[in-house]
Amino acid sequence: MQDWKRQIPTIMTAQELLDRAFARASRVEVSGAAAFDTVKKTNxxxxxxxxxxxxxxxxxxxxxxxxxxxxxxxxxxxxDVLIGHEKLKKALANLSWCAEKCSDLQRKYLLKVRRAPNIDEVAKATKEFYGRFSSVINRIDPDLMFCQKARDQLRHLPAVDTAVQTVVIAGYPNVGKSQLVERISSAKPAVAPYPFTTKGVIIGHLKSGWRTYQVIDTPGLLDRELEKRNAIELQAILALRYLADVIVFLIDPSETCGYTLERQLALLESVKSNFPDIPMIEVDSKADLEGRFTGRPRISALTGEGVDDLVARIEEVLKAQRVNDLDKLPT
Ligand SMILES: Nc1nc2c(ncn2[C@@H]2O[C@H](COP(=O)(O)OP(=O)(O)OP(=O)(O)O)[C@@H](O)[C@H]2O)c(=O)[nH]1
Ligand SMILES: [Mg+2]
Incomplete structure (x- = not known):
């Protein structure tokens, strides 16, 4: 899974690259038959x-x-949201260009040194190589820095498995999302960073027979009308659409979450219209409390009431999705 997250090495700056290369070069010493030969071979x-x-x-x-x-x-x-595909592509293209240029310079100056008739000419060609090499490397300094920043951002992307079916939990803050994830997850959920959430997304796993599903709690993402998001935030949120196989939307009829039922229903509509292709399971949470229940299936993450039925419903939808996906395979 996402091996590239571990594979990207630290990207050096132009200065670091130069320092390292020159330090290595300074240790090179080759002895030849005579002084001229030694200088030539060393260079x-x-x-x-x-x-x-x-x-x-x-x-x-x-x-x-x-x-x-x-x-x-x-x-x-x-x-794309965090780094920008085009910018990254451009920066990497510049690194490739530079690699090629270095290789060209190397070839050209090796030839020059080999053909140099005396020590002075050898020294002159070598010096010229150092100069041109430095200027080529310095030109890509902004690209190197961009790549280093991109590397850090990539390393902090949430560790979600894009190969398993995923349940995304949505609803206003305090409606009981985390409590539900904890109740239905087999292991203690892990927190993974996600752009534009302060707490990161919380990832749990739901085991059913030999199958495992991923359950993602989305604090700070699907808890505000999406129309009020800026374009960049929205893109990050909508990335969830490629991940979510089903969205469980929690409505807190007790309103102890601090949001009126009306506001919660407005958010539901907003999420629905932004994720039109993803099946949505809507439930009333905090069934153990008094409230303005909406007639949707009730659950209490606290007492466990209705949770088994909800899990069964989730599994049903996921199964239907799998069948649906299989049908779509080319024959
Ligand atoms: N009575 C009752 N309280 C609940 C239930 N589920 C959650 N709570 C309480 O509601 C509060 C919020 O629950 P969380 O699970 O943290 O809510 P959340 O939706 O994850 O909130 P954010 O992470 O802020 O978005 C906590 O004090 C919970 O103890 C429930 O079924 N019944
Ligand atoms: Mg929470």
Missing amino acids: IGKITAIGDMTTTTLLKYVRSFPRMEKEDEFYSQLI
């Missing part, structure tokens, strides 16, 4: 070391970033 060794090391490093950076695959639309969307 050839330096240019080779600098060029090889930098080209390899840059290409490793480029390869370590994830290719945006269609099937991982969830991450693809989030990466």
Whole structure:
């Protein structure tokens, strides 16, 4: 799962790349038959070391970033929100360009040094190589910094498994989402960072026979009318659409959550219209309290009332989704 999160190495700045390459080069010493031969071979060794090391490093950076695959639309969307696909593509293209340029310079100056008739010419060519090499590396400094920032953001994406069926829990704050996730999850839910939530999303797992489903609690995401979100927040929220196989929407008829029933129903409509293709299970929560119950199935995450029925309903919907997905496979 998302191996690229671990694979991206720390991206060095231009200065760090140069320091490292030059430090390596400074240790190169090759002895030849005579003084001229020694100087020539040593400089050839330096240019080779600098060029090889930098080209390899840059290409490793480029390869370590994830290719945006269609099937991982969830991450693809989030990466677009946080980093920007086009910007990332551009930065990586610049690193590739630089790697190629380094390799060209290496080839060109190795030839120059080899053909140099005397020590002075060897020194002159080597110096010229150092200069041109530095300026090429310095040109991609902004791209290197961009990639380093992108790397940090990628590492902090939520660790969700895009390959298992997912239940997303929605509703206003305090309606009982976390309590429900905790009750139906087999293990203690883990908190994963998510853009634009202060608390991160909470991921639990629901075991049913040999199947496991993912249950995601979304504090700060689906608890406000989506129309009031800015475009970037909305995109991050809508990324959930690629993940959610079913949305469980909690309504708190006791209104002890601090939101009126009317406001909660307005949010429900908002979520419904923004996730039109995802089946929604609507329930009244806090069944153990007094309240303005809406006639939807009741649950109490506190006492457990209605929770088994809810889980059965969730499984039913997920099963129907699987059948539906199978039908859609090309034959
Ligand atoms: N009486 C009663 N209280 C409940 C029930 N479910 C949750 N609560 C209480 O309601 C409060 C909010 O519950 P949470 O599960 O934290 O609500 P939430 O929707 O996760 O809230 P946010 O994380 O802020 O969005 C807590 O004090 C819970 O103890 C329930 O079924 N019955
Ligand atoms: Mg919560």
